[in-house]
Amino acid sequence: MKLSLFGATGPTGKYIIEEAFKQGYSLSVYTRNARKVDAFAGKVDVVVGDLHDTAAIAKCVRGADAVISALGPNSLKVQGDRPVMQGLSNIISVMRQMGVHRLIQISTAAYRDPRDGFALGAHAFVLLFRVIVPRAYEDIKATGELIASSGLDWTLVRIPNLKDDPANGNIDVGWYGRSKLSMKLSRGNLAKFLVDQVTDKTFVRAAPGIANR
Numbered sequence: 761m762k763l764s765l766f767g768a769t770g771p772t773g774k775y776i777i778e779e780a781f782k783q784g785y786s787l788s789v790y791t792r793n794a795r796k797v798d799a800f801a802g803k804v805d806v807v808v809g810d811l812h813d814t815a816a817i818a819k820c821v822r823g824a825d826a827v828i829s830a831l832g833p834n835s836l837k838v839q840g841d842r843p844v845m846q847g848l849s850n851i852i853s854v855m856r857q858m859g860v861h862r863l864i865q866i867s868t869a870a871y872r873d874p875r876d877g878f879a880l881g882a883h884a885f886v887l888l889f890r891v892i893v894p895r896a897y898e899d900i901k902a903t904g905e906l907i908a909s910s911g912l913d914w915t916l917v918r919i920p921n922l923k924d925d926p927a928n929g930n931i932d933v934g935w936y937g938r939s940k941l942s943m944k945l946s947r948g949n950l951a952k953f954l955v956d957q958v959t960d961k962t963f964v965r966a967a968p969g970i971a972n973r
Contacts, residue, residue: 761784761785761786761825761826761958762785762786762787762788762823762824762825763780763785763786763787763788763824763825763826763827763828763955763958764787764788764789764790764820764821764824764826764827764828764860765777765780765787765788765789765790765827765828765829765830766790766811766820766827766828766829766830766831766847766851767829767830767831767832767866768789768790768791768796768797768830769791769792769793769796769797770830770831770832771922771924771947772830772866772922772947772950772951773789773797773830774799775926775927775947775948775950775951776828776830776951776954776955777789777797777800777804778951779927779948779951779952779954779955780955781803783955783956785955785958786804786805787803787804787805788804788805788806788807788820788821788823788824789804789805789806789807789820790807790809790816790817790820791806791807791808792808792809792810793808794806794808805820807819807820811831811843811846811847811850811851812846812847812850814850814853814854817850817851817854818854818857818858821851821854821855821858821860822858824858824860825860825862825958826860826862826863826864826958827851827855827860827862827863827864828864828865828954828955828958829848829851829863829864829865829866830866830954831844831847831848831865831866832844832866832900833893833895833896833899833900842895842898842899842902842903843899844899844900844903845899845902845903845906848865848903848906848907849906851863852906852907852910852912855912856911856912861912861913862912862913862914862958863907863910863912863913863914863915864914864915864917864954864957864958865903865904865907865914865915865916865917866916866917866919866950866954867900867903867904867916867917867918867919867967868886868889868900868918868919868920869882869883869885869886869918869920869936869969870886870889870890870897870900870901870904871900871901871903871904871905871908871916871918871967872936872967873916873918873935873936873966873967873968875935875938875966876935876936876937876938877935877936877937877938878937879936879937879941881943882920882936882937882941882943882969885920885943904916904967908965908967913964913965914964914965915957915963915964915965915966915967915968916966916967917950917953917954917957917963917967917968917970918936918967918968918969918970919945919950919969919970919971920941920942920943920944920945920969920971921943921944921945922944922945922946922947922950923944923945923946923947924946924947925946925947925948925949926946926948927946927948927949927951927952928946928948928949929949929952930949930972930973931945931949931953931970931971931972931973932970932971932972932973933953933968933969933970934968934969935968935969936969939969941969941970941971942971942972942973943971944971944972945970945971945972946972949970949972950970953970
């Protein structure tokens with residue numbers, strides 16, 4: 761099976777690539793700078809382009825069984841009007857054309873799932889994020905809404921604060937205000953959960969929260 765990965769050069773990208781290899785997938789990665797994935801040269805198909813280049817996006821998505829997106833706003837450096845949402849709009853359009861239905865996207869509590877209750881910690885985190893980086897907050901929220909209305913077999917994986925640790929399998933998954941979810945998550949655990957969702961249909965068209973136990 762083949763996966764297409766967007767956001768491969770971000771801090772979580774290498775963990776996703778390594779987890780995909782571990783689970784036996786072939787991989788096509790999308791990047792603006794091929795040198796940033798030199799560590800995986802010869803092991804992955806690298807497609808160079810930006811998120812406006814639908815021809816390059818199509819080259820990356822073609823033949824994939826699923827698309828994983830680790831794209832997210834770059835904190836205080838968000839430029840333009842909701843760039844991640846605009847990029848995902850192009851990816852979704854290409855997926856429809858190619859007949860690729862499975863999309864797994866990283867998100868945060870800025871997007872609310874209908875199953876959520878009220879969680880003070882997550883609510884406070886979202887409010888603070890909205891005040892400090894309002895454009896990033898709006899981009900994440902709008903991206904979630906776009907994907908949820910896409911008609912694809914999507915999963916939004918909502919994350920807390922990430923740290924650079926490997927997977928250990930000790931995670932909690934559920935809904936904010938309904939499940940016990942901490943405010944920390946290792947990138948390794950996130951990567952494993954993302955790749956697991958390719959074949960796990962439990963959270964199709966849902967937005968679970970995930971955190972270290």
